[in-house]
Amino acid sequence: MNKSDLIDSMAKAAGTTKVQAAAALDAFMLSTQGALKKNDKVILVGFGTFSVTKRAARKGRNPQTGAEINIPAKKVVKFKAGANLQAKVK
Numbered sequence: 001m002n003k004s005d006l007i008d009s010m011a012k013a014a015g016t017t018k019v020q021a022a023a024a025l026d027a028f029m030l031s032t033q034g035a036l037k038k039n040d041k042v043i044l045v046g047f048g049t050f051s052v053t054k055r056a057a058r059k060g061r062n063p064q065t066g067a068e069i070n071i072p073a074k075k076v077v078k079f080k081a082g083a084n085l086q087a088k089v090k
Helices: 003-014 018-037 083-089
Strands: 042-044 048-055 058-061 068-071 074-081
Touching: 003 018, 018 042, 018 048, 074 083
Parallel strands: none
Antiparallel strands: 042 048, 048 074, 058 068
């Protein structure tokens, strides 16, 4: 499912127009990005939790040449599915 498919599905489920569903999805994404940028967690009870963790610097290998490279430390976004979501997927 891509973004336009998700917008279509949201519009049908909520009984709104595609424009309203797109605005709601964009607002959700902007709010989530803003919270994660401030290192806050986004907890959606029954769905899951978005959080930011730090990944340490490490050594790696260039697959083409085999040369050792340094991979710098960075922040990554993680998602942990909630119990209800996991139960629905099983």
